[in-house]
Amino acid sequence: MEHSGISVLFQGRNFVRLLGGLWTSVWIAALALVFGLLLGALIGLLRTSKSKLLRAIFRIYLEFFRIVPTVVLLFLFYYILPRQVGINWPGSVMATIAFALWVSAEFSDIVRGALISVPKVQQESGLALGLSKWQLFIYVLLPQAFQLELPATINLATRVIKTTSLLMMISVMDLINVGQQIIEANNQSHPTAVFWIYGLIFLLYFIVDYPLSLWSKKVARRNQN
Amino acid sequence: MDWQIIQQSLPQFAQGFRETLWLSLVGILGAMVVGLCCSLIQYFKVPVARQLVSVYVELFRNTPLLIQLFFLYYAFPVMGLKMSAVTCGIIGLIFLGGAYMAEGFTGGFDGVSKTQVDSGRALGMSNWQLARYIVFPQGFSLSVPSLAANIIFLIKETSIFSVIAIPELTNTALDLIGLYYRSNEYLFVLVIAYAIILIPLSLLLTWLEKRVRYGTFGD
Amino acid sequence: MAEPILTVKNLSKSYGEQQVLHDINFSLQKGEVMTMLGPSGIGKSTLLRCLNGLEDFQTGELVFEGQTVKADNANWQQLRQKIGMVFQSYDLFPNMTVLQNITLAPVKVQKKSKAEAEQAARQLLKRVQLSDYANSYPRELSGGQKQRIAIARALAMHPDLMLFDEVTASLDPEMVRSVLDLIKELSEQDNMTMIIVTHEMNFARQIADQVLFLDQGTILEQTAGKDFFTNPQTQRAKDFLASMDF
Numbered sequence: 001m002e003h004s005g006i007s008v009l010f011q012g013r014n015f016v017r018l019l020g021g022l023w024t025s026v027w028i029a030a031l032a033l034v035f036g037l038l039l040g041a042l043i044g045l046l047r048t049s050k051s052k053l054l055r056a057i058f059r060i061y062l063e064f065f066r067i068v069p070t071v072v073l074l075f076l077f078y079y080i081l082p083r084q085v086g087i088n089w090p091g092s093v094m095a096t097i098a099f100a101l102w103v104s105a106e107f108s109d110i111v112r113g114a115l116i117s118v119p120k121v122q123q124e125s126g127l128a129l130g131l132s133k134w135q136l137f138i139y140v141l142l143p144q145a146f147q148l149e150l151p152a153t154i155n156l157a158t159r160v161i162k163t164t165s166l167l168m169m170i171s172v173m174d175l176i177n178v179g180q181q182i183i184e185a186n187n188q189s190h191p192t193a194v195f196w197i198y199g200l201i202f203l204l205y206f207i208v209d210y211p212l213s214l215w216s217k218k219v220a221r222r223n224q225n
Numbered sequence: 226m227d228w229q230i231i232q233q234s235l236p237q238f239a240q241g242f243r244e245t246l247w248l249s250l251v252g253i254l255g256a257m258v259v260g261l262c263c264s265l266i267q268y269f270k271v272p273v274a275r276q277l278v279s280v281y282v283e284l285f286r287n288t289p290l291l292i293q294l295f296f297l298y299y300a301f302p303v304m305g306l307k308m309s310a311v312t313c314g315i316i317g318l319i320f321l322g323g324a325y326m327a328e329g330f331t332g333g334f335d336g337v338s339k340t341q342v343d344s345g346r347a348l349g350m351s352n353w354q355l356a357r358y359i360v361f362p363q364g365f366s367l368s369v370p371s372l373a374a375n376i377i378f379l380i381k382e383t384s385i386f387s388v389i390a391i392p393e394l395t396n397t398a399l400d401l402i403g404l405y406y407r408s409n410e411y412l413f414v415l416v417i418a419y420a421i422i423l424i425p426l427s428l429l430l431t432w433l434e435k436r437v438r439y440g441t442f443g444d
Numbered sequence: 445m446a447e448p449i450l451t452v453k454n455l456s457k458s459y460g461e462q463q464v465l466h467d468i469n470f471s472l473q474k475g476e477v478m479t480m481l482g483p484s485g486i487g488k489s490t491l492l493r494c495l496n497g498l499e500d501f502q503t504g505e506l507v508f509e510g511q512t513v514k515a516d517n518a519n520w521q522q523l524r525q526k527i528g529m530v531f532q533s534y535d536l537f538p539n540m541t542v543l544q545n546i547t548l549a550p551v552k553v554q555k556k557s558k559a560e561a562e563q564a565a566r567q568l569l570k571r572v573q574l575s576d577y578a579n580s581y582p583r584e585l586s587g588g589q590k591q592r593i594a595i596a597r598a599l600a601m602h603p604d605l606m607l608f609d610e611v612t613a614s615l616d617p618e619m620v621r622s623v624l625d626l627i628k629e630l631s632e633q634d635n636m637t638m639i640i641v642t643h644e645m646n647f648a649r650q651i652a653d654q655v656l657f658l659d660q661g662t663i664l665e666q667t668a669g670k671d672f673f674t675n676p677q678t679q680r681a682k683d684f685l686a687s688m689d690f
Contacts, residue, residue, distance in 0.1 A: 165289035443583025
């Protein structure tokens with residue numbers, strides 16, 4: 001039955017298993033984002049500090065993550081941590097850490113960009129009202145920076161979600177890995193299953209990412225007005 | 226870290242280096258062409274084609290290259306279209322990159338100020354003349370930063386070619402690790418190799434951005 | 445009286461629900477200078493842009509040089525060669541030299557030869573006293589110089605009517621004079637027909653043959669000559685003149 005490949009999608013627990021794989025991917029992306037954004041906000045703040053040394057260190061940190069492709073980053077964590085440091089956590093944890101650090105680097109640049117782009121007048125008028133530096137940061141700079149950089153941050157999130165497709169390379173049971181297993185199990189009986197499974201995975205990624213992209217564009221347009 | 230192991234692996238890495246470079250080059254040039262065509266279709270609001278372009282751009286921008294490659298490499302043969310891994314890689318990179326480049330060009334064209342277009346219009350220029358003499362020259366210049374970011378992005382994306390066994394840099398390193406179990410050395414060389422490509426390139430692109438911007442807008 | 449060069453009949457415009465221009469009527473003779481005055485943001489610029497097809501309008505009609513204006517794009521492209529417009533933001537093309545800025549439209553739109561266009565452009569540059577800047581880029585010019593080039597660029601098309609949209613509003617005070625003098629000269633020497641939106645009251649009083657006073661998108665006063673300044677009819681106009689303090 002050549003064209004019944006689509007039936008593989010709904011055989012047994014296949015569809016549920018695929019959704020389970022998607023869940024793993026989304027969950028790792030979400031954790032990486034939470035930790036990465038927190039760390040990135042801190043680093044971003046430090047990158048506006050007066051200390052040249054601090055600024056240089058975190059600049060190098062950023063450039064490192066900019067230069068190393070994410071695949072390579074995953075392998076760095078996957079191979080080097082266990083063998084050198086003796087840490088032997090599951091691939092999903094390694095991946096979460098690797099992604100979180102990557103996110104923190106990218107986000108630190110977003111935060112820094114936002115902080116230095118809030119007009120100086122705003123800062124001065126805040127100070128003129130008698131706000132402390134800390135109050136100024138919390139009530140004036142942060143909200144404006146947040147609004148300004150929300151689109152870039154959402155874009156970063158969509159990139160992280162797309163990058164979870166690499167998890168299969170370090171043997172995490174993500175969406176694609178589950179899909180591959182189903183394809184292999186059905187290869188003899190349903191050679192066209194590969195078309196439908198990968199087609200579905202393609203679509204699932206799109207369904208998760210597209211609304212985020214739309215949101216980001218909407219916010220960007222609102223910011224312009 | 227064993228330097229001898231590193232030294233012995235250099236010929237293989239040089240091979241992978243060349244592979245990464247030419248795949249990136251072809252992919253980036255192809256992506257620029259596809260992206261430019263798409264953005265022109267959108268600029269001139271060509272009916273039907275315009276809708277197709279926006280579906281294409283959204284689909285490819287919102288899905289990972291890896292699954293696009295799997296689809297080309299594993300699913301297409303089932304439908305009777307069998308292509309080599311390298312062909313799939315290049316096609317995948319061009320289409321992924323094309324979607325990003327289209328956004329870059331379109332962003333540039335949209336960024337040209339409305340008053341510039343108005344003042345051209347007030348001189349009696351046709352839509353085509355406005356595009357040719359005002360929107361395109363200024364729009365290209367405005368799109369350079371995002372095109373530059375896309376170029377860096379696409380070079381890094383070639384690392385994903387390793388999943389369909391194209392012998393580029395990352396694949397070379399993974400193969401060597403699989404053979405000799407020396408991950409530190411090979412990953413070290415791998416990172417350095419990417420740095421050798423990307424650091425000078427990103428400096429060059431930053432310089433170019435400034436020059437083009439100054440040449441067009443004088444600031 | 446001769447046939448007016450431009451007649452505006454019952455022109456109304458709205459953005460969605462909000463009406464911005466209410467039933468505008470006026471006409472302009474060849475060689476006349478009209479100034480449009482009134483508080484900011486009440487539709488003067490919008491009206492000016494309607495006269496050049498940069499904005500469309502819902503009802504009413506324009507008659508230019510005896511012809512009713514058809515509101516299609518191709519027709520406006522033709523008409524804009526006869527109706528020059530200069531904007532507040534100068535908007536010289538930043539990637540072209542001064543000379544290229546001036547010759548672009550004559551060469552590309554009116555298909556003149558490059559040599560002919562350049563010769564005419566150099567004449568214009570002499571006229572606006574910027575001959576030395578033919579090969580400079582806009583970034584090398586001051587605001588006042590840019591605006592004079594922008595006027596030269598519009599004149600290069602040999603328009604029959606010129607529209608000036610707050611052309612001195614973003615200039616430093618010491619730059620304003622040179623631009624206003626140039627506009628005055630155009631009126632006195634070339635007998636150019638012009639519609640000028642401005643907040644320079646002294647200038648308006650000196651140059652205006654006709655004054656249109658608008659508020660809330662409606663013409664409140666339409667007076668010939670200098671009457672508006674000496675004898676405003678409405679309270680709004682009196683308040684406005686008092687607030688301008690010139």
